[in-house]
Amino acid sequence: MSNASPFAQEYSLAELMIVAGAEAFRHDGEVLATGIGVIPRLAASLAMASVNPDLMMTDSEAFLLGAPNAVSGRSSHAGQAQETWMGFSRIFDNVWSGKRHAMVGPTQIDRYGQANISALGSDYSKPSVQMLGARGFPGNSISHANSFFVPAHNKRVFVEGECDMVCSIGYNPARLPKGYQLADIQIRRVFTDLGVFDFGGPRHMMRLLSLHPGVTVQQVIDNTGFEVHIEGDIPVTTAPTVEQLALIASLDPKNTRSKQLKDNPPGYRRDAVTA
Amino acid sequence: MILRQKKRSAAVPLYGCLKTRVGTMNKLQSLQEAVGRIESDMTIGIGGWGPRRKPMALVRELLRSDVKDLTVVSYGGADVGRLCAAGKVKKLVFAFVSLDFIPLEPYFREARQKGAIEVMEIDEGMMLLGLRAAAWNIPFIPTAIGLGTDVITRCPDLKVIDSPYDDKAWVAMPALKLDASLIHVDRADARGVCQIKGPDHYMDDWFARAANTTIVSCDELVEPGFFTAGDEARYVFLHAVVWIRCGAFQRIRGLGQERWLCCLCRQICDGQDRGRLPSRCRRTRPHPRLAASCLLIGRGRLT
Numbered sequence: 001m002s003n004a005s006p007f008a009q010e011y012s013l014a015e016l017m018i019v020a021g022a023e024a025f026r027h028d029g030e031v032l033a034t035g036i037g038v039i040p041r042l043a044a045s046l047a048m049a050s051v052n053p054d055l056m057m058t059d060s061e062a063f064l065l066g067a068p069n070a071v072s073g074r075s076s077h078a079g080q081a082q083e084t085w086m087g088f089s090r091i092f093d094n095v096w097s098g099k100r101h102a103m104v105g106p107t108q109i110d111r112y113g114q115a116n117i118s119a120l121g122s123d124y125s126k127p128s129v130q131m132l133g134a135r136g137f138p139g140n141s142i143s144h145a146n147s148f149f150v151p152a153h154n155k156r157v158f159v160e161g162e163c164d165m166v167c168s169i170g171y172n173p174a175r176l177p178k179g180y181q182l183a184d185i186q187i188r189r190v191f192t193d194l195g196v197f198d199f200g201g202p203r204h205m206m207r208l209l210s211l212h213p214g215v216t217v218q219q220v221i222d223n224t225g226f227e228v229h230i231e232g233d234i235p236v237t238t239a240p241t242v243e244q245l246a247l248i249a250s251l252d253p254k255n256t257r258s259k260q261l262k263d264n265p266p267g268y269r270r271d272a273v274t275a
Numbered sequence: 276m277i278l279r280q281k282k283r284s285a286a287v288p289l290y291g292c293l294k295t296r297v298g299t300m301n302k303l304q305s306l307q308e309a310v311g312r313i314e315s316d317m318t319i320g321i322g323g324w325g326p327r328r329k330p331m332a333l334v335r336e337l338l339r340s341d342v343k344d345l346t347v348v349s350y351g352g353a354d355v356g357r358l359c360a361a362g363k364v365k366k367l368v369f370a371f372v373s374l375d376f377i378p379l380e381p382y383f384r385e386a387r388q389k390g391a392i393e394v395m396e397i398d399e400g401m402m403l404l405g406l407r408a409a410a411w412n413i414p415f416i417p418t419a420i421g422l423g424t425d426v427i428t429r430c431p432d433l434k435v436i437d438s439p440y441d442d443k444a445w446v447a448m449p450a451l452k453l454d455a456s457l458i459h460v461d462r463a464d465a466r467g468v469c470q471i472k473g474p475d476h477y478m479d480d481w482f483a484r485a486a487n488t489t490i491v492s493c494d495e496l497v498e499p500g501f502f503t504a505g506d507e508a509r510y511v512f513l514h515a516v517v518w519i520r521c522g523a524f525q526r527i528r529g530l531g532q533e534r535w536l537c538c539l540c541r542q543i544c545d546g547q548d549r550g551r552l553p554s555r556c557r558r559t560r561p562h563p564r565l566a567a568s569c570l571l572i573g574r575g576r577l578t
Contacts, residue, residue: 126390169423179443
């Protein structure tokens with residue numbers, strides 16, 4: 001749809017990541033798209049409003065929507081395009097059916113694509129940092145497609161060893177359950193402030209798909225705790241089109257996307273990025 | 276009002292004896308009486324989800340009691356935090372403890388980081404399956420959830436089993452049998468008919484079914500006829516207990532000043548800013564200066 005629209009000359013890194021994130025939903029067909037956090041939610045909403053109108057989405061409360069809600073500028077859920085009740089207990093019926101693609105923000109991701117939002121530290125009985133708990137990660141990861149959003153690409157997120165608490169199954173042969181193949185696990189895309197990745201490298205290594213404008217391969221290597229598969233010339237992440245930026249603005253009229261990344265950097269960064 | 280489940284006589288049609296039932300079936304109890312049924316070492320379930328519609332008045336009464344060594348099953352928020360802070364929790368069965376807009380619950384964090392509580396950390400959906408298994412009187416429900424993750428390796432109670440029908444591994448999610456469940460609802464009558472009119476009743480119906488006893492606080496006590504009008508019965512999900520106004524209010528500390536969060540509408544107020552709260556909550560909001568124990572208004576006002 002956006003092919004005819006010219007590329008935008010100026011855009012923020014957040015907007016670039018939203019557009020890159022939306023691409024992950026393009027070929028999903030009629031599945032529930034769940035984006036946790038402003039940027040993932042805008043990515044899913046943009047996809048529903050453009051490349052994949054078959055997507056299903058909720059109001060994050062209890063209703064399935066025919067069109068995505070704006071993430072800002074709404075004082076209530078009144079007037080939303082609600083089509084059916086979709087309370088939390090019914091969400092699980094969807095999750096376990098596999099007809100869902102969630103975009104989530106883990107605290108740790110390891111070389112196998114295993115992820116952690118539960119706790120940090122080596123002693124599980126007494127974690128050094130207790131976070132949320134495993135939430136829905138175990139069920140999501142064994143049931144349906146998932147993508148990861150990482151606002152600050154560094155070695156604290158992309159850890160050297162395994163995650164301290166493995167909340168979601170990844171491509172780890174040692175943990176593969178009986179009757180499963182690694183290809184059954186569906187980690188689609190990883191979006192960071194440096195680039196776009198998947199786990200399509202040899203033996204499901206994390207693979208660099210594109211670099212954001214101004215970012216170098218060396219920055220990716222320096223900020224990742226494990227080896228990333230890098231092959232050939234790496235393309236630059238496709239810039240948002242004018243039409244995509246207009247859609248994003250209509251889905252986020254109060255510009256909350258500008259507050260999601262530290263200092264709201266521009267999409268094209270000439271200087272080094274993450275320390 | 277305490278609900279004892281499955282006690283309805285099959286010989287007496289419900290609709291034919293409504294007045295009789297109203298006359299004889301009064302489950303209203305004082306807060307102290309109701310919560311007094313909870314004893315040390317019991318397993319209790321707490322309804323709501325994170326910061327939403329938590330039975331905080333019931334939880335506060337539990338804090339005032341001398342009950343200890345509880346096993347708590349909850350989609351956790353301030354309820355779990357306060358019980359941890361008060362040292363009431365021996366073991367926590369949880370998928371998360373969070374206040375959503377404040378992602379990390381400080382008292383739960385502190386208890387975990389001190390190693391003060393045992394945990395059974397499971398997936399959100401596994402908790403639902405465990406409650407269903409308890410409700411259905413079966414020992415476990417097979418599921419793929421947890422396979423390949425540390426939810427299995429950290430928890431010796433979770434068994435991975437073979438299936439008689441295929442060659443895959445399955446997690447046997449055990450029944451989460453509850454001695455009592457605590458739930459907060461919008462409206463209830465003295466028979467224990469409870470209405471949750473918010474958009475989602477979360478897993479509260481399953482917490483009730485999985486428990487031997489369900490203790491419910493409500494914002495508004497109504498006469499039984501209320502639920503027969505219009506489509507009000509569509510929003511009745513379970514059956515009630517003590518009449519407490521705004522039992523779902525919880526005090527938030529650590530934000531620089533004292534604030535109150537309404538678990539029903541999730542609005543925050545600081546005492547001066549009443550206009551921000553919708554009329555439903557303004558009607559029942561306690562004065563912020565009142566001590567938590569003053570939230571109990573009294574017994575039912577059935578006429």
